[in-house]
Amino acid sequence: MGWTKVLAQSELDQGGRKVVKVGDRKILLLNHEGQLYAVNSRCPHLNLSLKRGKVTEDCALVCPFHKSAFDLKTGEVKTWTPWPPLVGKALGAIKKEATLPVFSTRVEDGSIWVELPGA
DSSP: OEEEEEEEGGGSOTTOEEEEEETTEEEEEEEETTEEEEEESBOTTTOOBOTTOEEOTTSEEEOTTTOOEEETTTOOEEEOOOOOHHHHHHHOOOOTTOOOOEEOEEEETTEEEEEETTO
């Protein structure tokens, strides 16, 4: 694990979201109620962007495509939305257990840093 500077703190306002690229990863940064979160920018179930996902009062990020919710602190699935029968068969066996990768953040010298494995 290593810390990587990803963005100036001034570029992520309260309620802001920004996708940053670090190596081959795309990380979604969220500033929610004064707390910074860094998560994989793509849903682990559908590999679609989470940038437009709603953040709930209990700090979960809801996938805008299939409405399952992930805890922003742990990445665990908080709410699983089952697929309609016909869609589920078409998409194959998507595993509820697939968690959202989350990364530690810190602010230092006016910059946002993210701790990434292998950095």
